[in-house]
Amino acid sequence: MVTILLFAQLQEDVGQNRLELELEQTTVTKLKETLQEKFNLTQLGQVMTAINEEYALNDDLVNPGDTVAFIPPVSGG
Numbered sequence: 001m002v003t004i005l006l007f008a009q010l011q012e013d014v015g016q017n018r019l020e021l022e023l024e025q026t027t028v029t030k031l032k033e034t035l036q037e038k039f040n041l042t043q044l045g046q047v048m049t050a051i052n053e054e055y056a057l058n059d060d061l062v063n064p065g066d067t068v069a070f071i072p073p074v075s076g077g
Helices: 008-014 028-039 042-046
Strands: 002-006 018-021 048-051 054-056 067-071
Touching (some): 002 028, 028 048, 028 067
Parallel strands (some): 002 067
Antiparallel strands (some): 048 054
């Protein structure tokens, strides 16, 4: 089981701030593709990713038991 935390627009698009998915080991890229297909989240290409509270790259591995956070870009002024 992988816990996925969603913030800002991603949370609004899915309608919840947390997902639990039954997944085997995968990469961040594959996880993003899965979420894009399942929830039509087209903006995942521009988000920051963290695995267990540490920033991650698209090639990093996601393992069962991990918590993955997707953090959209923030603008301000």
